[in-house]
C-alpha cells in the first residue's frame with residue numbers, strides 16, 4: 001500500500017515539475033508593486049490643464065527662428081489662438097513649450113516657403 005502511495009506521489013511530483021517547466025518556458029512572470037500599478041493606471045490620458053510646466057527653472061527664451069520642436073524634445077506648445085468660422089483664424093507667434101516653459105516662435109506657412 002505504501003509503495004503504491006509513494007509511486008503515486010512520485011508520478012504527481014514529476015508531472016507538476018514538467019508542467020512548471022513548460023509554463024516557465026512559455027511565459028514570463030513579472031511582479032509589480034500594487035502602488036506602482038495603480039499609479040500607472042490612474043495617469044491615463046493627460047488633462048489639458050496638466051500640459052504645462054511644473055516650474056520654469058529650465059525655461060529659456062528661444063524666440064527668433066520659427067520651430068516645431070523645443071530644445072527639450074517636446075513638440076507640444078501652448079499657443080494663444082483666435083477662431084474664425086470654426087477654424088484657427090490666427091495665432092500669436094510667441095508660444096510656450098508645454099513641458100519646460102521655454103518661449104519660442106511659432107512656425108507659419110511663410111516660414112515653410114523660406115526654409
Ligand SMILES: [Zn+2]
Nearest residue numbers: 070072097100
Ligand atoms: Zn521645452
